[in-house]
Amino acid sequence: MKHIDRLTIILAGSLVLILLISAVSYLIWGNRMEQQVIFFPTHQTLEMQGESRILPRKRTRELEIELLVKEIILGPFGIDYTPVIPEDSRIRSIMLRDDTLYLDFSIDIVFPEASSSLSLEESMEYITRSVQFNFPDVKKIIYTVNGNQLKVSSAIMTE
Numbered sequence: 001m002k003h004i005d006r007l008t009i010i011l012a013g014s015l016v017l018i019l020l021i022s023a024v025s026y027l028i029w030g031n032r033m034e035q036q037v038i039f040f041p042t043h044q045t046l047e048m049q050g051e052s053r054i055l056p057r058k059r060t061r062e063l064e065i066e067l068l069v070k071e072i073i074l075g076p077f078g079i080d081y082t083p084v085i086p087e088d089s090r091i092r093s094i095m096l097r098d099d100t101l102y103l104d105f106s107i108d109i110v111f112p113e114a115s116s117s118l119s120l121e122e123s124m125e126y127i128t129r130s131v132q133f134n135f136p137d138v139k140k141i142i143y144t145v146n147g148n149q150l151k152v153s154s155a156i157m158t159e
Helices: 002-029 062-076 121-132
Strands: 033-043 050-058 091-097 101-106 140-145
Touching: 033 062, 033 121, 050 062, 050 121, 062 091, 062 121, 121 140
Parallel strands: 101 140
Antiparallel strands: 033 050, 091 101
């Protein structure tokens, strides 16, 4: 009987210790998540509206922006919104230098498999709005497709 009691105490103590370590690490480092807003057009009016997402923080701003753009590609959660760019689009590269973001997409963004309700220029406006809303230090975005610059470069959008 004493053997079982000792084993129970050791297991309970270990569990409490693990719980304390977990609680202390959460208080020190936090959950490393932050709220981001992604803008999508509504189905009826194509009016720009924001949808909130909770995204994990990354090591660099580039990685955080890449995650945000990937979320834009995935499309909206809400059924009242329509996607900004084709789901088969891919980010080929992303580079942040000073206040300029260079964003290179696959050719699928220009020649989507399914039709889109937005033009390429409108899609870039939505991406620009989402990136600059969440990362106000990004003043300019240079869009390229397969390394070729589009005529659509977006400077800071003001209302």
